Amino acid sequence: MNEPRAVYQTLINWLVERDLYPAAVTTDDIGASQWRRADALARLAGPGPHTVLELGAGGGYTAAALAERGHAVTAVEWIAEAASSIRLWTDTVRSGSLRAIEGDFYELPLEERFDVVCYFDGFGIGNDGDQRRLLRRIAGWLEPDGCALIDVMTPWYWAAQAGREDEYDGIRGRFEFDGDGCALRYHQWPPDREDEAVMQVIRCYSPADLRLLLEGTGLRLAGLESYESERYARSVPLAKAMIYLAKLVPAS
Numbered sequence: 591m592n593e594p595r596a597v598y599q600t601l602i603n604w605l606v607e608r609d610l611y612p613a614a615v616t617t618d619d620i621g622a623s624q625w626r627r628a629d630a631l632a633r634l635a636g637p638g639p640h641t642v643l644e645l646g647a648g649g650g651y652t653a654a655a656l657a658e659r660g661h662a663v664t665a666v667e668w669i670a671e672a673a674s675s676i677r678l679w680t681d682t683v684r685s686g687s688l689r690a691i692e693g694d695f696y697e698l699p700l701e702e703r704f705d706v707v708c709y710f711d712g713f714g715i716g717n718d719g720d721q722r723r724l725l726r727r728i729a730g731w732l733e734p735d736g737c738a739l740i741d742v743m744t745p746w747y748w749a750a751q752a753g754r755e756d757e758y759d760g761i762r763g764r765f766e767f768d769g770d771g772c773a774l775r776y777h778q779w780p781p782d783r784e785d786e787a788v789m790q791v792i793r794c795y796s797p798a799d800l801r802l803l804l805e806g807t808g809l810r811l812a813g814l815e816s817y818e819s820e821r822y823a824r825s826v827p828l829a830k831a832m833i834y835l836a837k838l839v840p841a842s
């Protein structure tokens with residue numbers, strides 16, 4: 591199974607099954623990598639406070655870190671359990687503000703504009719047409735002097751991971767790379783249930799390819815930071831990076 595919404599729903603079902611989905615949160619639950627994302631936003635967009643739209647916000651941990659830094663955050667997530675989890679943060683954060691919107695960011699009737707639109711660890715689902723459609727929506731959500739901060743997976747890192755297996759939150763995983771489509775294929779399954787495996791397909795882009803993708807979307811690549819992993823623990827040269835955080839600004 592690899593329809594994106596069904597894949598993310600299944601991944602959450604597996605957590606719920608094993609009682610690993612949080613029923614309550616405290617700010618101590620915000621991890622180092624979420625604070626590092628908030629630091630990256632301050633470096634690339636300025637300290638703010640900003641109005642921030644976070645796409646594909648998962649359980650809201652990064653949104654909570656951003657609110658704690660004083661930003662007014664709107665977090666979008668289409669999986670009901672994850673959106674409920676984001677709502678738990680709404681009364682927990684001690685500064686800024688946090689609002690959860692449950693919905694598909696391709697469909698959302700959201701008329702507001704934001705200083706920053708961010709998407710951590712999710713960009714690349716679907717084909718190039720899907721990415722362009724999303725980038726055009728992002729351009730429409732940005733204030734004229736705003737910026738988007740988007741995690742982008744590098745092809746060279748993920749091509750070298752083909753065949754590697756891992757385990758995360760008790761879920762087994764195997765990485766493959768589609769060289770023709772330049773996409774990571776990540777298969778995941780609960781131990782001993784490989785027949786139930788789901789697959790995420792994430793398109794990977796070099797900055798040169800991202801510039802081509804951005805043509806006609808109303809956005810241009812204005813800078814980037816490259817990291818060893820999605821946790822942002824170590825900055826590394828782009829050629830050694832798993833991921834880079836692209837800063838996109840209005841094209842004109």
Ligand SMILES: C[S@@+](CC[C@H](N)C(=O)[O-])C[C@H]1O[C@@H](n2cnc3c(N)ncnc32)[C@H](O)[C@@H]1O
Nearest residue numbers: 598646647648667668693694695696710711712
């Ligand atoms: C890999 S997870 C990353 C979650 C979070 N950004 C983080 O870094 O912890 C990608 C998230 O994006 C959400 N997502 C993907 N496509 C979406 C869409 N079209 N609309 C809303 N949420 C979406 C998924 O449900 C999932 O929670």
